[in-house]
Amino acid sequence: MHLPISVKYNLSHGFPEHWPTSLLEHDIILPLCEQKQFDLVVNATWGFLECEHPITGETSDKFRVTRDLVLNHGARNILFFNFVDPLYEHSTWYEVLKECQHKIGQDNITTVGFIDTLKFKQDYEFPFWAIQLGDTFQNYEVGQILPVNNINNFFLCYNRKPTLHRVQLHDALERKGLLSKGVFTLGNEDPAKIKMINLDNSTMPYENNNIHGNLNIPNDTHSLGPLEVWNSCFLVIVTETDHNMTTGHPFLSEKIWKPLIGMRPFLCLGDKGTNRYLRDAGFHTFNAFFGCEDDLTVDQMVKVIEDYRGIPADDYEKLRDKLEHNRRHFFSYSKTQRSIALGLKID
16 A cells, blocks of 8 residues: 555555456555544555564564554554455554554554444444445446345355355254255355355356455355345355354354345344444344344254244245335445545544
């Protein structure tokens, strides 16, 4: 990321600069650096990857370089931002931020984007992925995304990375014999271990298998996937990037916004407070409709699927007003949040 020369130490690199997420990061961060002098600008993305120390020229990871610039090389004012991925519960960044705070004081560290508020302060927060999808998501007419009359699948659950909560959900559904009730995918570096339940290679979630690495299921952040699959399903099960029941603030990726854009009821296996966050933002959530509480465990999610006795087509019509509201409100909300993010005024 190209920043003003007033920034002494630039560790703002993350994902490739031409990616849409990186372009939006730049649009948010550059004006902040023009408003206020920062000695050090740090992008939390890929903190473990090697980078060159701007003073010593040595190669190390971003965690160590950040720590050393503050402790030993006079960085006295930090802009720290994190948008694309969560800082996981045991992220090394929390240790680094605490050490930097001890050296330069909390007021000299400005945080923008997602952070667990139980572990460190959050100065400026906004839903990055809602803004990103509002800008770049594939455009659909309402008629394109309505379910077919005879809905074949109760649920749709796309997964690429085989993280713990996703593997646990797959295994629990398999033990209960419930995978046949929906569409379920789960990626793996070993092609023999990919799970493609009620899908085949002609109905992969996305055409480009060359983004964010290869787990043999592509990373589709900007579409609903094949519409013949989307329209065959009633309920979207969102397995968010993280499933942290102790966080002070939920991380919302592109995954949670897709059913709002695509007019589907959804249940989320994500961070504590996700549903509350959405309702506070003016969206409808659907846990009460399915008789469950807001913050679900894997077992509770399985129970919803096991206990459902409704008729999906009839239930869709019961919920349609709320689904239409969510779609309309998403685009208005995304536009408003974009204006907020690009117009931040910092002290």
